[in-house]
Amino acid sequence: MSWSDATPASGxxxxxxxxxxxxxxxxxxxxxxxxxxxxxxxxxTAADIAARAGVTARTFFRHFADKREVLFHLExxxxxxxxxxxxxxxxxxxxxxxxxxxxxAMPPHLEADRRLAETRRRVIEATPALxxxxxxxMARMAGVVAEALRxxxxxxxxxxxxxxxxxxxxxxxxxxxxxDPSADYDALLVRTFAAVRELVGLDDA
Amino acid sequence: MSWSDATPASGxxxxxxxxxxxxxxxxxxxxxxxxxxxxxxxxxTAADIAARAGVTARTFFRHFADKREVLFHLExxxxxxxxxxxxxxxxxxxxxxxxxxxxxAMPPHLEADRRLAETRRRVIEATPALxxxxxxxMARMAGVVAEALRxxxxxxxxxxxxxxxxxxxxxxxxxxxxxDPSADYDALLVRTFAAVRELVGLDDA
DNA sequence: GTCTATATCGCGATAGAC
DNA sequence: GTCTATCGCGATATAGAC
Numbered sequence: 001m002s003w004s005d006a007t008p009a010s011g012x013x014x015x016x017x018x019x020x021x022x023x024x025x026x027x028x029x030x031x032x033x034x035x036x037x038x039x040x041x042x043x044x045t046a047a048d049i050a051a052r053a054g055v056t057a058r059t060f061f062r063h064f065a066d067k068r069e070v071l072f073h074l075e076x077x078x079x080x081x082x083x084x085x086x087x088x089x090x091x092x093x094x095x096x097x098x099x100x101x102x103x104x105a106m107p108p109h110l111e112a113d114r115r116l117a118e119t120r121r122r123v124i125e126a127t128p129a130l131x132x133x134x135x136x137x138m139a140r141m142a143g144v145v146a147e148a149l150r151x152x153x154x155x156x157x158x159x160x161x162x163x164x165x166x167x168x169x170x171x172x173x174x175x176x177x178x179x180d181p182s183a184d185y186d187a188l189l190v191r192t193f194a195a196v197r198e199l200v201g202l203d204d205a
Numbered sequence: 206m207s208w209s210d211a212t213p214a215s216g217x218x219x220x221x222x223x224x225x226x227x228x229x230x231x232x233x234x235x236x237x238x239x240x241x242x243x244x245x246x247x248x249x250t251a252a253d254i255a256a257r258a259g260v261t262a263r264t265f266f267r268h269f270a271d272k273r274e275v276l277f278h279l280e281x282x283x284x285x286x287x288x289x290x291x292x293x294x295x296x297x298x299x300x301x302x303x304x305x306x307x308x309x310a311m312p313p314h315l316e317a318d319r320r321l322a323e324t325r326r327r328v329i330e331a332t333p334a335l336x337x338x339x340x341x342x343m344a345r346m347a348g349v350v351a352e353a354l355r356x357x358x359x360x361x362x363x364x365x366x367x368x369x370x371x372x373x374x375x376x377x378x379x380x381x382x383x384x385d386p387s388a389d390y391d392a393l394l395v396r397t398f399a400a401v402r403e404l405v406g407l408d409d410a
Numbered sequence: 411g412t413c414t415a416t417a418t419c420g421c422g423a424t425a426g427a428c
Numbered sequence: 429g430t431c432t433a434t435c436g437c438g439a440t441a442t443a444g445a446c
Contacts, residue, residue: 045440045441045442046441046442046443047441056411057441057442058411058412059411061442061443061444065443066442066443067442067443128341131341131344132337132338132340132341133337135337135340135341135344136333136336136337136340139336139340157377157400157404158404160373160377161370161373161401161404161405164369164370164373165366165369165370168365168366168369172362172365195362196366199362199363199366200366200405200406200407201405201406201407202405202406225426225427225433226432226433226434229433229434250415250416250417251416251417251418252416252417260433260434260435261434261435261436262416262417262418263418263419263434263435263436263437264433264434264435266417266418266419267433267434270418271417271418272417272418
């Protein structure tokens with residue numbers, strides 16, 4: 001079934017195994033998630049992942065900087081999209097609403113396969129090293145958002161705080177979504193932002 | 206001078222070198238900060254640090270889980286203090302004010318030696334791995350705060366959001382303090398919380 | 411791809427501190 | 429003596445260099 005049980009043929013690829021870098025990266029990502037879920041993150045070596053994906057360990061590190069990055073590669077690189085989405089929101093829209101619109105415009109890529117999203121979440125929550133990486137990604141995103149808000153005229157301090165609020169809301173929505181298969185992501189996001197507005201007393205933000 | 210140039214005597218400690226775990230840990234912390242500042246985090250090996258502290262590399266890892274933890278060990282373990290400080294605030298004090306009081310009651314341990322705090326901050330900001338760890342520590346603190354707020358009667362969601370706001374404010378104040386030697390920490394903290402209140406439209410929080 | 415540094419952890423023996 | 433911290437040595441695996 002698929003390439004999951006493929007063993008690297010001596011001297012190269014197994015017959016018919018696609019050689020494209022993107023394909024290999026995909027298989028590595030899948031293999032990593034599977035193995036992390038099956039045996040746990042620590043007991044899974046980079047070599048294990050590479051073997052299941054039908055490549056060598058060296059190839060693994062060519063695609064991903066480290067063992068953690070495998071689960072976050074998809075999220076990275078979307079920061080430009082996010083900045084663009086925020087810039088596209090008219091300047092007279094208040095900050096929270098602007099973030100809400102931008103976030104709604106870029107739903108999670110894994111929406112297609114919820115089972116994967118759930119597994120991924122479970123693995124991350126069970127692994128301190130992965131939670132750390134997730135926080136770092138979140139912080140980077142908050143930085144991007146803050147910069148975009150500053151471009152909309154907010155002061156540095158304001159921009160930073162609103163960005164924290166907004167990304168916290170986003171994180172909450174994503175978390176809830178990937179924990180509950182029967183949830184509608186967009187609705188969750190809208191509800192979360194409404195709750196933040198009410199809680200924080202900024203109905204016009 | 207001091208134990209910095211001490212080499213572990215073959216078969217054991219150099220004569221008179223204190224064997225207490227706490228002393229060794231202190232020396233390791235100092236040595237690590239020095240070396241990280243001098244050569245950078247990546248070019249500093251655990252063996253380097255251990256050698257400067259007069260112990261073996263194995264001992265380093267007995268005291269600290271990894272190379273990053275050295276710079277955060279002091280911050281850890283104060284979570285109980287923080288929880289206690291929050292519990293000590295009367296229940297009728299609103300959440301932001303409660304956090305402000307609790308934080309003011311536990312100023313940073315390095316306040317005594319600002320040079321160290323500045324160096325530490327510079328090293329952390331220059332090292333992605335250390336920033337990641339710092340974020341993780343912050344998140345853990347936010348978790349502790351959130352739990353304390355829930356104990357004060359806030360709903361889970363409220364508690365989490367306020368905790369994020371409060372720890373963000375704390376982080377901002379600490380950051381500003383450890384970047385500017387002439388700043389008064391307590392005043393910074395108060396000013397930061399005031400700014401958050403104003404910005405967020407919750408003058409009574 | 412191969413080679414290498416080195417981070418990290420397990421284990422048994424040893425040696426101050428109380 | 430019993431602790432507890434350290435040593436010394438080895439094993440595995442990550443990540444970067446060549």
